Amino acid sequence: MTESSAFRTDRYELTMVDAAIQSGTADRECQFEAFARRLPSGRRYGIVAGTGRLLELIRSFRFEDAELTWLRDNKVVREPTLDWLANYAFRGNIWGYQEGEAYFPGSPLVTVDGSFAECVILETLILSVLNYDSSVASAAARMVSVSLGRPLAEMGSRRTGEYSAVAAARAAYIAGFASTSNLEAGRSWGVPTMGTAAHSFTLLHDSEEDAFRAQVAAFGPATTLLVDTFDVEKGIRLAVDVAGPELGSIRIDSGDLPTVAASARARLDSLGAVNTRITVTSDLDEYSIAALSASPVDAFGVGTSVVTGSGSPAAGMVYKLVAHRDDAGEWVSVAKTSPAKISVGGRKRSVRQLDAAGIARAEVVLIGEDPADAAPPAEPEGRDRVLLVPLVTAGVFDDRYLGTAGTLLARAHHASVMQELPMEAFRLGRGDPVLPTLYR
Amino acid sequence: MTESSAFRTDRYELTMVDAAIQSGTADRECQFEAFARRLPSGRRYGIVAGTGRLLELIRSFRFEDAELTWLRDNKVVREPTLDWLANYAFRGNIWGYQEGEAYFPGSPLVTVDGSFAECVILETLILSVLNYDSSVASAAARMVSVSLGRPLAEMGSRRTGEYSAVAAARAAYIAGFASTSNLEAGRSWGVPTMGTAAHSFTLLHDSEEDAFRAQVAAFGPATTLLVDTFDVEKGIRLAVDVAGPELGSIRIDSGDLPTVAASARARLDSLGAVNTRITVTSDLDEYSIAALSASPVDAFGVGTSVVTGSGSPAAGMVYKLVAHRDDAGEWVSVAKTSPAKISVGGRKRSVRQLDAAGIARAEVVLIGEDPADAAPPAEPEGRDRVLLVPLVTAGVFDDRYLGTAGTLLARAHHASVMQELPMEAFRLGRGDPVLPTLYR
Known part of the structure; x- marks a missing residue:
């Protein structure tokens, strides 16, 4: 072309x-x-x-x-x-x-x-x-309106055409999303970009601990550690062990989120990681975000639903x-x-x-x-x-x-x-x- | 980019x-x-x-x-x-x-x-x-399987991102569609392209007759005339008046298609245009195509549903x-x-x-x-x-x-x-x- x-x-x-x-x-x-x-x-x-x-x-x-x-x-x-x-x-x-x-x-x-x-x-x-x-x-604005001021990241590049992904990141940002995973949207349109690691990074290493140590060594303890590759509870304990209570954030990408978020918050607090934030990213849409309004979630990552106009x-x-x-x-x-x-x-x-x-x-x-x-x-x-x-x-x-x-x-x-x-x-x-x- | x-x-x-x-x-x-x-x-x-x-x-x-x-x-x-x-x-x-x-x-x-x-x-x-x-x-293949061998044209470029439109035309062609409206898909991937005129072409002229005459003058009587800008029955009569019974095809973009197609076929036949084909293009998907299996439709144009994966x-x-x-x-x-x-x-x-x-x-x-x-x-x-x-x-x-x-x-x-x-x-x-x- x-x-x-x-x-x-x-x-x-x-x-x-x-x-x-x-x-x-x-x-x-x-x-x-x-x-x-x-x-x-x-x-x-x-x-x-x-x-x-x-x-x-x-x-x-x-x-x-x-x-x-x-x-x-x-x-x-x-x-x-x-x-x-x-x-x-x-x-x-x-x-x-x-x-x-x-x-x-x-x-x-x-x-x-x-x-x-x-x-x-x-x-x-x-x-x-x-x-x-x-x-x-139009879909993004509805998600923002139920997020109660907590930041939303657009992460749906993989769920739409590779050029539409750039347009989607930009459109979601206009509608109030805070950031995107898409690099081209950062370069072409100034949308703030974010992202740290996927499950494959954990699976690459000989243990979850090795993976967390590698990530913290590269990015410091303020990074976001993905804790649900094997077992969320053990993952959180390990993440705080490795990064210390100044761990920036954990990300949870599966499970019944209201339950998981509440127990993750309790676990983090019990480990002294009271300022560690919780990001959730599992097939969210405006309805599941609204259902998390009373949950201790600090940030949302939204993929498929936002880039496909939520239906x-x-x-x-x-x-x-x-x-x-x-x-x-x-x-x-x-x-x-x-x-x-x-x-x-x-x-x-x-x-x-x-x-x-x-x-x-x-x-x-x-x-x-x-x-x-x-x-x-x-x-x-x-x-x-x-x-x-x-x-x-x-x-x-x-x-x-x-x-x-x-x-x-x-x-x-x-x-x-x-x-x-x-x-x-x-x-x-x-x-x-x-x-x-x-x-x- | x-x-x-x-x-x-x-x-x-x-x-x-x-x-x-x-x-x-x-x-x-x-x-x-x-x-x-x-x-x-x-x-x-x-x-x-x-x-x-x-x-x-x-x-x-x-x-x-x-x-x-x-x-x-x-x-x-x-x-x-x-x-x-x-x-x-x-x-x-x-x-x-x-x-x-x-x-x-x-x-x-x-x-x-x-x-x-x-x-x-x-x-x-x-x-x-x-x-x-x-x-x-995946959506296109289902449409092809219910089309009973009648050709399908992909016409959904306007209903998906401007680059995804090219990919969609190509994917539909692989799944058995006959052609696309998208020019870039023709150039980059060899997909046959098609298309003649929209309602705006009719409305531009002082009368439907003027519009039909202009189109037939440009492309000959084998063209496809869009007959539903004002009144389908009158449009068909006028189309055959202007192009003669060798009119290639009429296109219908609205209405209850089984009814409209049957009456259009009867009208065309009564005017001697027994070889004039009927193309329908109104918000079709696999279900509405299947519902037209017994209707005298010769070709389908599909837009939104195919480029958005039909749900x-x-x-x-x-x-x-x-x-x-x-x-x-x-x-x-x-x-x-x-x-x-x-x-x-x-x-x-x-x-x-x-x-x-x-x-x-x-x-x-x-x-x-x-x-x-x-x-x-x-x-x-x-x-x-x-x-x-x-x-x-x-x-x-x-x-x-x-x-x-x-x-x-x-x-x-x-x-x-x-x-x-x-x-x-x-x-x-x-x-x-x-x-x-x-x-x-």
């Missing part, structure tokens, strides 16, 4: 461009919108993630010689279209929910303005990134043409009308309605308005927070949302957004979206 | 190498094994995929200056370990189930022989690739140290013994026991044997098929399993393996693995 993102797409995006160039409609100014018809089953809110990654991928969405040759050889599109692709760079406007923002059914998460051809060709890439990253962030591995977002200009230059709203998958046409912007206490009460989608329009007058007793921010303006990317700085900004934005949601948002059980979506 | 795959890993793989180098155990010869403790809930078999991709990633698993500098700056490992990493290339042996093979709980899917350090460092990468790709292939987005494989040589050069079997996650230690090889009719009857795992040992004597009335093949020998990669040729080989191998499974394997309902795993 080359570094160009241009082939991370569906063939039909290119054949549509090809047919539109031939029919003379390729240059019609259009507005596309990414949104979710519904939240994953029973969730109260979703979290947008992937925006910063997406912007970098759109910027590298260029057709180089390698791509053009392949398209020509495989007769995917005709010569005039190859010329158009060779000159492709996105020159339109993109508005979007800030990364880390909460969303609800119908929230206009990303709006893309430009010619039909330059907008449609980004469909697959936009959805791949938003659907995966938002699915992880909802794709956020269900779609990317639809909602308006185009007619020959007179007027915007015309368009939408599918077949009954099974109806959608709301028209250009849109949206605000979150807050009450006097600053608590969110509704997602208001204003139809037929330009994202750049002024904010509407707020309700008398509250205020409206504008949700769409300009990400790309006439082809110029807003640098604030990119790279490590953009990731930190998203994390900070997410934290402030969560403060604003009504308390019912944090119920784990199945239910309706916590805010109604009002179309105006 | 650089092209090196070395940072697609967990930090603790490197810290283990670091501690093992310091303790003098890094060079102990070890055997690691990737296996699944169980199949995804209720499945009868799993399908191994990702091997060809994995081998290429292991070959590019090198620490370049960019990686070494980051590790030094972030104090992840000490200087002697940086030197070791700088010289890293896998020089050991890898045996594995051939890509496309069926697997069962405990099947030793990949065995990796070499020094502890050179083997442990590949853990995350091996599991990321095998877990994701096998989850897709099992990670195959649950783990990578464990199963044996190492002691100081006298003898192999010592090792395994965790904590009760919650017990595993079977020891070097292994395995055979599939077939009866006289060539039908698989058991997965036999032979403990304490080298993968290179001769095959055991077969049962009197049947034969034993050896499952592990050499993929890497003393650091030399077997080219047959790489690239487009390797993908085709895996697809052919998969097709032959499916012939061998007992009929009960193809029941969709939940049940036990169709073969018992026998340890000897």
